[in-house]
Amino acid sequence: MTLKDRLITLIGYNRAWEIRSRLSVCGLVLACWSDFHRYRRHAYIGFGKRSRKNLRALIMKDAHRVEKGLSLAGMRPFFGERMIGHLQMLIGCYVERYGYDFYADCGLLSLRRYVGAHDAFRGQSGYEKISLVEAFCDTHRSPGFGTRVGVDTLSREEFFECADASFAQFVAGRRSVRDFSGKRIAQDTIRQAAALAQRFPSVCNRQSVELYYYNEPARVREILRLQNGNRGFGETLGGVAVITAIADEFEGVGERNQPYVDGGMFLMNFLLALHSLKVGACALNWSVGPGRDRQLKKLLGLDDGLVVISLVGVGEVSERLKIACSPRKPLGDVYRGDGTIA
Incomplete structure:
Protein backbone atom coordinates (compact mmCIF):
# COMPACT_ATOMS: atom_id res chain seq x y z
CA MET A 1 0.00 0.00 0.00
CA THR A 2 1.38 3.39 -0.98
CA LEU A 3 1.69 6.33 1.39
CA LYS A 4 -1.16 8.05 -0.47
CA ASP A 5 -3.40 5.00 0.05
CA ARG A 6 -2.53 4.89 3.74
CA LEU A 7 -3.41 8.55 4.19
CA ILE A 8 -6.75 8.05 2.44
CA THR A 9 -7.48 5.05 4.69
CA LEU A 10 -6.57 7.16 7.74
CA ILE A 11 -8.58 10.31 6.96
CA GLY A 12 -11.26 8.95 4.62
CA TYR A 13 -12.11 9.64 1.00
CA ASN A 14 -14.22 12.77 1.63
CA ARG A 15 -11.53 14.46 3.72
CA ALA A 16 -8.87 13.52 1.16
CA TRP A 17 -11.02 14.98 -1.62
CA GLU A 18 -11.49 18.20 0.37
CA ILE A 19 -7.72 18.59 0.84
CA ARG A 20 -7.11 17.95 -2.85
CA SER A 21 -9.73 20.56 -3.76
CA ARG A 22 -8.10 23.19 -1.54
CA LEU A 23 -4.71 22.55 -3.14
CA SER A 24 -6.32 22.83 -6.59
CA VAL A 25 -7.78 26.24 -5.68
CA CYS A 26 -4.30 27.49 -4.77
CA GLY A 27 -3.02 26.23 -8.12
CA LEU A 28 -5.90 27.93 -9.92
CA VAL A 29 -5.08 31.29 -8.30
CA LEU A 30 -1.45 31.02 -9.41
CA ALA A 31 -2.46 29.97 -12.95
CA CYS A 32 -4.92 32.86 -13.30
CA TRP A 33 -2.25 35.28 -12.03
CA SER A 34 0.07 33.97 -14.74
CA ASP A 35 -2.72 34.34 -17.35
CA PHE A 36 -3.29 37.91 -16.22
CA HIS A 37 0.38 38.85 -16.61
CA ARG A 38 0.69 37.21 -20.04
CA TYR A 39 -2.40 39.03 -21.29
CA ARG A 40 -1.20 42.33 -19.80
CA ARG A 41 2.22 41.94 -21.46
CA HIS A 42 1.00 41.07 -24.93
CA ALA A 43 -2.57 42.28 -25.55
CA TYR A 44 -3.23 45.96 -26.22
CA ILE A 45 -5.39 47.17 -23.33
CA GLY A 46 -5.45 50.91 -23.96
CA PHE A 47 -2.05 52.15 -22.88
CA GLY A 48 1.62 51.54 -23.64
CA LYS A 49 3.36 51.18 -26.97
CA ARG A 50 1.58 49.06 -29.53
CA SER A 51 3.51 46.16 -31.04
CA GLY A 150 -15.19 45.65 -49.56
CA VAL A 151 -18.39 43.78 -50.31
CA ASP A 152 -19.61 41.16 -52.77
CA THR A 153 -23.17 41.33 -54.08
CA LEU A 154 -24.74 37.91 -54.67
CA SER A 155 -28.13 36.35 -55.22
CA ARG A 156 -29.43 33.86 -52.65
CA GLU A 157 -28.78 31.02 -55.11
CA GLU A 158 -25.20 32.17 -55.73
CA PHE A 159 -24.52 32.39 -51.99
CA PHE A 160 -25.59 28.79 -51.37
CA GLU A 161 -24.32 27.27 -54.63
CA CYS A 162 -21.46 25.48 -52.77
CA ALA A 163 -23.67 24.11 -49.97
CA ASP A 164 -23.72 20.69 -51.67
CA ALA A 165 -20.24 20.87 -53.23
CA SER A 166 -16.90 19.41 -52.11
CA PHE A 167 -15.75 20.18 -48.58
CA ALA A 168 -13.11 22.65 -49.80
CA GLN A 169 -15.69 24.56 -51.85
CA PHE A 170 -18.23 24.36 -49.03
CA VAL A 171 -15.87 25.83 -46.42
CA ALA A 172 -14.73 28.56 -48.81
CA GLY A 173 -18.36 29.40 -49.56
CA ARG A 174 -19.53 29.84 -45.95
CA ARG A 175 -19.50 33.51 -45.01
CA SER A 176 -21.09 35.71 -42.38
CA VAL A 177 -24.39 37.29 -43.46
CA ARG A 178 -25.86 40.60 -42.31
CA ASP A 179 -28.57 40.94 -44.95
CA PHE A 180 -31.72 39.01 -44.00
CA SER A 181 -35.33 38.91 -45.13
CA GLY A 182 -36.76 39.09 -41.59
CA LYS A 183 -38.45 35.68 -41.80
CA ARG A 184 -38.44 33.75 -38.53
CA ILE A 185 -36.35 30.55 -38.49
CA ALA A 186 -38.17 27.59 -36.94
CA GLN A 187 -36.97 25.73 -33.85
CA ASP A 188 -36.88 22.45 -35.84
CA THR A 189 -34.36 23.91 -38.32
CA ILE A 190 -32.01 25.00 -35.54
CA ARG A 191 -32.48 21.67 -33.76
CA GLN A 192 -31.36 19.94 -36.96
CA ALA A 193 -28.27 22.17 -37.17
CA ALA A 194 -27.49 21.49 -33.49
CA ALA A 195 -27.68 17.74 -34.12
CA LEU A 196 -25.13 18.06 -36.94
CA ALA A 197 -22.91 20.29 -34.78
CA GLN A 198 -22.78 17.61 -32.08
CA ARG A 199 -20.14 15.78 -34.12
CA PHE A 200 -17.53 18.26 -32.88
CA PRO A 201 -14.41 16.90 -31.10
CA SER A 202 -14.58 17.48 -27.36
CA VAL A 203 -12.17 16.82 -24.52
CA CYS A 204 -12.66 13.24 -23.26
CA ASN A 205 -15.99 13.16 -25.15
CA ARG A 206 -17.69 15.20 -22.42
CA GLN A 207 -19.56 17.30 -25.02
CA SER A 208 -19.90 20.06 -22.43
CA VAL A 209 -22.01 22.49 -24.45
CA GLU A 210 -25.59 23.70 -24.46
CA LEU A 211 -27.33 25.72 -27.18
CA TYR A 212 -30.30 27.95 -26.41
CA TYR A 213 -32.39 29.27 -29.28
CA TYR A 214 -34.90 32.11 -29.34
CA ASN A 215 -37.05 33.28 -32.26
CA GLU A 216 -39.81 35.26 -30.56
CA PRO A 217 -39.24 38.86 -31.82
CA ALA A 218 -39.57 40.61 -28.44
CA ARG A 219 -37.13 38.21 -26.77
CA VAL A 220 -34.68 38.48 -29.68
CA ARG A 221 -34.71 42.29 -29.31
CA GLU A 222 -34.02 41.99 -25.56
CA ILE A 223 -31.03 39.72 -26.20
CA LEU A 224 -29.60 41.90 -28.96
CA ARG A 225 -29.77 45.01 -26.77
CA LEU A 226 -27.06 43.39 -24.64
CA GLN A 227 -24.77 42.70 -27.63
CA ASN A 228 -22.88 45.50 -29.37
CA GLY A 229 -22.25 44.06 -32.86
CA ASN A 230 -25.70 43.81 -34.48
CA ARG A 231 -26.50 47.43 -35.24
CA GLY A 232 -28.03 47.92 -38.68
CA PHE A 233 -29.18 44.32 -39.22
CA GLY A 234 -30.29 42.89 -35.86
CA GLU A 235 -33.91 43.86 -36.49
CA THR A 236 -34.00 41.61 -39.59
CA LEU A 237 -32.76 38.45 -37.86
CA GLY A 238 -35.00 35.40 -37.76
CA GLY A 239 -33.68 34.22 -34.38
CA VAL A 240 -30.71 34.18 -32.03
CA ALA A 241 -28.80 31.16 -30.69
CA VAL A 242 -26.75 31.37 -27.50
CA ILE A 243 -23.80 28.97 -27.45
CA THR A 244 -22.62 28.04 -23.96
CA ALA A 245 -20.16 25.65 -22.31
CA ILE A 246 -20.80 23.92 -18.97
CA ALA A 247 -18.09 24.88 -16.47
CA ASP A 248 -19.27 22.16 -14.05
CA GLU A 249 -18.05 19.50 -16.47
CA PHE A 250 -14.40 20.56 -16.47
CA GLU A 251 -11.77 19.64 -13.93
CA GLY A 252 -8.58 21.03 -12.45
CA VAL A 253 -6.37 24.01 -13.19
CA GLY A 254 -5.30 22.76 -16.61
CA GLU A 255 -8.86 22.88 -17.95
CA ARG A 256 -9.67 26.44 -16.87
CA ASN A 257 -9.79 27.63 -20.53
CA GLN A 258 -11.17 24.41 -22.00
CA PRO A 259 -14.80 25.65 -22.04
CA TYR A 260 -13.81 28.19 -24.73
CA VAL A 261 -12.01 25.52 -26.77
CA ASP A 262 -14.87 23.02 -26.74
CA GLY A 263 -17.49 25.75 -27.10
CA GLY A 264 -15.60 27.33 -29.99
CA MET A 265 -15.35 24.05 -31.88
CA PHE A 266 -19.07 23.44 -31.41
CA LEU A 267 -19.75 27.00 -32.62
CA MET A 268 -17.81 26.44 -35.84
CA ASN A 269 -19.57 23.14 -36.49
CA PHE A 270 -22.91 24.85 -35.87
CA LEU A 271 -22.12 27.62 -38.38
CA LEU A 272 -21.15 25.03 -41.00
CA ALA A 273 -24.31 23.05 -40.26
CA LEU A 274 -26.46 26.15 -40.75
CA HIS A 275 -24.81 26.82 -44.11
CA SER A 276 -25.48 23.23 -45.20
CA LEU A 277 -29.16 23.82 -44.37
CA LYS A 278 -29.10 27.06 -46.37
CA VAL A 279 -29.66 29.25 -43.30
CA GLY A 280 -27.75 32.53 -43.16
CA ALA A 281 -25.81 33.20 -39.97
CA CYS A 282 -23.50 35.68 -38.29
CA ALA A 283 -21.54 34.92 -35.12
CA LEU A 284 -22.05 37.78 -32.65
CA ASN A 285 -19.17 38.20 -30.21
CA TRP A 286 -19.83 38.02 -26.49
CA SER A 287 -16.77 40.05 -25.45
CA VAL A 288 -18.34 41.63 -22.38
CA GLY A 289 -17.62 42.29 -18.73
CA PRO A 290 -19.10 40.22 -15.89
CA GLY A 291 -21.97 42.66 -15.34
CA ARG A 292 -23.31 42.31 -18.89
CA ASP A 293 -22.81 38.54 -18.69
CA ARG A 294 -24.95 38.40 -15.55
CA GLN A 295 -27.63 40.50 -17.26
CA LEU A 296 -27.94 38.00 -20.11
CA LYS A 297 -28.09 35.04 -17.76
CA LYS A 298 -30.75 36.73 -15.65
CA LEU A 299 -32.79 37.64 -18.76
CA LEU A 300 -32.71 34.08 -20.10
CA GLY A 301 -32.69 32.22 -16.79
CA LEU A 302 -29.31 30.62 -17.55
CA ASP A 303 -27.32 28.85 -14.85
CA ASP A 304 -24.31 30.73 -13.44
CA GLY A 305 -22.11 27.73 -14.32
CA LEU A 306 -22.65 28.28 -18.04
CA VAL A 307 -19.87 30.06 -19.94
CA VAL A 308 -21.36 32.09 -22.80
CA ILE A 309 -19.15 31.53 -25.83
CA SER A 310 -20.99 33.49 -28.53
CA LEU A 311 -24.36 34.49 -29.85
CA VAL A 312 -25.34 33.52 -33.39
CA GLY A 313 -27.84 35.56 -35.39
CA VAL A 314 -29.70 33.44 -37.95
CA GLY A 315 -32.13 34.21 -40.72
CA GLU A 316 -33.29 33.69 -44.27
CA VAL A 317 -30.88 35.56 -46.54
CA SER A 318 -32.28 38.26 -48.79
CA GLU A 319 -32.91 37.52 -52.46
CA ARG A 320 -30.04 39.86 -53.26
CA LEU A 321 -27.45 40.40 -50.56
CA LYS A 322 -24.18 42.18 -49.89
CA ILE A 323 -21.44 40.34 -48.01
CA ALA A 324 -18.20 41.63 -46.51
CA CYS A 325 -15.16 40.27 -48.39
CA SER A 326 -13.28 39.72 -45.10
CA PRO A 327 -9.83 39.10 -46.67
CA ARG A 328 -7.79 36.28 -45.18
CA LYS A 329 -4.29 36.80 -43.81
CA PRO A 330 -1.40 35.59 -45.98
CA LEU A 331 -0.91 31.88 -45.31
CA GLY A 332 2.69 32.60 -44.30
CA ASP A 333 1.37 34.53 -41.27
CA VAL A 334 -0.72 31.53 -40.20
CA TYR A 335 1.15 28.36 -41.17
CA ARG A 336 4.46 27.91 -39.34
CA GLY A 337 6.02 24.65 -40.54
CA ASP A 338 9.56 23.86 -39.34
CA GLY A 339 10.76 23.43 -42.92
CA THR A 340 12.71 20.22 -42.24
CA ILE A 341 10.42 17.82 -44.13
CA ALA A 342 8.73 18.51 -47.46
Missing part, protein backbone atom coordinates in the same frame (compact mmCIF):
# COMPACT_ATOMS: atom_id res chain seq x y z
CA ARG A 52 3.41 45.32 -34.75
CA LYS A 53 0.97 42.49 -34.05
CA ASN A 54 -1.22 44.82 -31.95
CA LEU A 55 -1.36 47.39 -34.76
CA ARG A 56 -2.04 44.96 -37.58
CA ALA A 57 -4.86 43.31 -35.61
CA LEU A 58 -6.45 46.69 -34.87
CA ILE A 59 -6.20 47.65 -38.56
CA MET A 60 -7.90 44.39 -39.58
CA LYS A 61 -10.59 44.95 -36.95
CA ASP A 62 -11.43 48.49 -38.11
CA ALA A 63 -11.17 47.55 -41.81
CA HIS A 64 -13.74 44.83 -41.18
CA ARG A 65 -15.98 47.29 -39.35
CA VAL A 66 -15.94 49.39 -42.54
CA GLU A 67 -16.86 46.32 -44.60
CA LYS A 68 -19.72 45.51 -42.22
CA GLY A 69 -21.11 49.03 -42.58
CA LEU A 70 -20.90 48.79 -46.38
CA SER A 71 -22.62 45.38 -46.40
CA LEU A 72 -25.78 46.51 -44.61
CA ALA A 73 -28.93 46.64 -46.73
CA GLY A 74 -29.55 50.24 -45.68
CA MET A 75 -26.09 51.74 -45.47
CA ARG A 76 -26.12 54.86 -43.32
CA PRO A 77 -24.37 57.72 -45.18
CA PHE A 78 -21.16 58.98 -43.54
CA PHE A 79 -21.28 56.18 -40.95
CA GLY A 80 -18.46 55.54 -38.49
CA GLU A 81 -16.76 58.94 -38.45
CA ARG A 82 -14.73 58.23 -35.28
CA MET A 83 -13.86 54.72 -36.42
CA ILE A 84 -12.66 56.01 -39.82
CA GLY A 85 -10.43 58.54 -38.06
CA HIS A 86 -9.06 55.84 -35.79
CA LEU A 87 -8.29 53.59 -38.77
CA GLN A 88 -6.42 56.42 -40.50
CA MET A 89 -4.32 56.95 -37.36
CA LEU A 90 -3.54 53.22 -37.13
CA ILE A 91 -2.50 53.03 -40.79
CA GLY A 92 -0.32 56.13 -40.43
CA CYS A 93 1.46 54.67 -37.38
CA TYR A 94 1.88 51.28 -39.00
CA VAL A 95 3.24 52.55 -42.33
CA GLU A 96 5.59 54.93 -40.54
CA ARG A 97 7.11 52.06 -38.55
CA TYR A 98 6.86 49.06 -40.86
CA GLY A 99 6.03 50.26 -44.36
CA TYR A 100 3.35 48.87 -46.67
CA ASP A 101 2.24 45.24 -46.49
CA PHE A 102 -0.95 43.17 -46.62
CA TYR A 103 -2.33 44.72 -43.41
CA ALA A 104 -1.74 48.34 -44.43
CA ASP A 105 -3.23 47.45 -47.82
CA CYS A 106 -6.39 46.06 -46.18
CA GLY A 107 -6.86 49.24 -44.19
CA LEU A 108 -6.28 51.56 -47.15
CA LEU A 109 -8.51 49.57 -49.49
CA SER A 110 -11.34 49.57 -46.94
CA LEU A 111 -11.06 53.39 -46.81
CA ARG A 112 -11.13 53.56 -50.62
CA ARG A 113 -14.26 51.38 -50.69
CA TYR A 114 -15.77 53.69 -48.06
CA VAL A 115 -15.06 56.72 -50.24
CA GLY A 116 -16.40 54.95 -53.34
CA ALA A 117 -19.64 54.03 -51.55
CA HIS A 118 -20.28 57.76 -51.02
CA ASP A 119 -19.95 58.84 -54.65
CA ALA A 120 -23.68 59.48 -54.81
CA PHE A 121 -23.39 62.00 -51.98
CA ARG A 122 -20.84 64.32 -53.60
CA GLY A 123 -21.80 67.92 -53.10
CA GLN A 124 -24.06 67.16 -50.17
CA SER A 125 -23.59 68.48 -46.65
CA GLY A 126 -21.09 66.29 -44.83
CA TYR A 127 -19.20 65.14 -47.91
CA GLU A 128 -16.20 67.27 -46.90
CA LYS A 129 -15.41 64.51 -44.38
CA ILE A 130 -15.25 61.99 -47.20
CA SER A 131 -12.93 64.31 -49.10
CA LEU A 132 -10.52 64.23 -46.17
CA VAL A 133 -10.52 60.42 -46.21
CA GLU A 134 -9.92 60.49 -49.97
CA ALA A 135 -6.97 62.85 -49.47
CA PHE A 136 -5.52 60.49 -46.86
CA CYS A 137 -5.73 57.59 -49.31
CA ASP A 138 -4.06 59.66 -52.02
CA THR A 139 -1.09 60.38 -49.76
CA HIS A 140 -0.77 56.73 -48.71
CA ARG A 141 -0.46 54.72 -51.90
CA SER A 142 0.20 51.05 -51.25
CA PRO A 143 1.94 49.12 -54.04
CA GLY A 144 -0.89 46.59 -53.82
CA PHE A 145 -0.91 43.00 -52.61
CA GLY A 146 -3.84 41.55 -54.56
CA THR A 147 -6.13 42.05 -51.58
CA ARG A 148 -9.93 41.90 -52.00
CA VAL A 149 -11.65 44.27 -49.60
